[in-house]
Amino acid sequence: MAPDGALRALADLTGAFVPLSLRDLASTLEDRLDKVPARLNEYGYDPFGMSPAAMRRALLPAAWLYRTWFRVETAGIDRVPEGRVLLVANHAGQLPFDGSMLAMAMLLEAEPPRLVRGMGEYWIPRIPWFNILATRGGQVVGTPESCQALLEADECVMVFPEGVRGISKPYRKAYRLQRFGLGFMRLALETGTPIVPVGIVGSEEQQPAFANLSGMARMLGMPALPVTPTFPWLGPLGLLPLPVKYRILFGAPLRFEGEAAEEDHLIEVRVEAVRTAIAALLERGLRERRGVFR
């Protein structure tokens, strides 16, 4: 048990030098994580490998980004119903800070706090250590089976139906919603899940991209290779987002009825309703903001 003791001593020591506000944030996080409704076994894990205890430290950077860097404001978060729910949002900004800020909002501001489940990329489970972090934080590989299992377990799942089309788009297409995938609607119909449209304002300006070198990205096996004012010119530093102001607007829950196996064009009609709701939220968010950074 010696390494454990040494680790704890080290953690205490760093704790002593951490600014007070950060320590406050850490204890808020711990408190919120304790309140997350979850079905944990005697070892503190849920069936999907999520563990609130393992996330105490790991979520601190995201919480700091939420409070200090992006100064996130939310509207209508009380509209998210209890039980199974799909949060459907616009996707932008080259790196998925929008996903982590949405998840943070649900953890820090929703009552009761929810641990949002994300649908991760297929390559995440192959990456050493990172796969453990993602799993403990409640992320699963984005297969329809996984999403259905999560919804049937009454979890809160976030999806970005624009996918790579949305997050990797250049700045000139900012706040123009790209084509939506249909999978989320079929799952919602299959599992009788309400959909909460979410508009995220701010993400478009965090890393404005001039271009996306998709040919080069394919060669390197990456999903996209954006060129921004800071990336790749400043190296890893260029990955840091601008300290834009984030606003996350939640719409009224939408409930759809019908068969999951219906023809594409019938599903598209319902998807369009969600897309329109998100567009309206974005428009409102853009109208209300006073600037990109405030």
Add this chain to the structure above:
Amino acid sequence: MEKVLLTGIAGGQGRLVARRLLEGFEVCGVDRVPWEGRPRGVTVHQVDLRKKKFEDVVRTEQPTAIVHMGFIRHFRTDPRLRHDVNVRGTKQLLDHCIHYGVQKLVVLSSGYVYGAFPENPYNMDEDHPLSASRSYPEIRDLVEVDTLATAFIWKYPHIRTCVLRPVNILGYYVQSMIGEYLRQPRVPTMMGFDPMMQFIHEEDICEAIALALAHGLQGVFNVVGPGAVPLHTAIRETGGRAVPLPEPLVRPLFDRLFRLGLWPYPAGAIDFLKYPVTLDGSRFVEATGFKPLFGLQEIFQSVRRE
């Protein structure tokens, strides 16, 4: 009184199942090795499933039910022999069921047949494809056995055939790959990976088999225990010490050592230390009302060394 025949009756799990079934059945069995100190009333025939002598046993014993669990699951024998015993032995057994009026058949397959892959969803149901051979060709015989038995359900619907796919079985008596792995003094794991693993106690497997027979179940069923924990938690709770190894280095090494016969696990087994294989057992629960008696802590306690 119904008579049940067990294959692999002298193995750790076989003995437990035999004792459990004695409560409601007349029990006989076959194995390649004898069972010293077996309970009274249990007859054991030392035969090879592939040989005519096994057919003679089925003909003379006239069991109404067969529980098929006599598989070679370790890698210490010649792989060709292993394949032949498991696959051809099963094929012969299925033929005997048709010819000698067996009414119920329970085949103890395993959850490994789904295979360990990065894209595996959590809680896979019975319709998930059996892909283990893709990354772990050494256990393709067990996938074939499962497929043979599953096809048998549809070909001969008058025989109540039930294929059980349990999660990792642990216990004091059972000789399972996972038990052997966890009992090592230093347990090799893959650096940066810690997949969720489900466990079930050997006594609960006996209960599941008894329930399958009592209900005359027909179909394919995952059998899931009390829950899942990360691999490293299981190692800690069984009193072992995990030794994380860098996979790019050890995979070729283990592969070489296994081929030379110096290491008991093929390289394909490594994926089960990286990716989750967790099953949804609700179909079996709905059909039988099965509820595992042993919790996770008790399961780990049963294989804990001091």
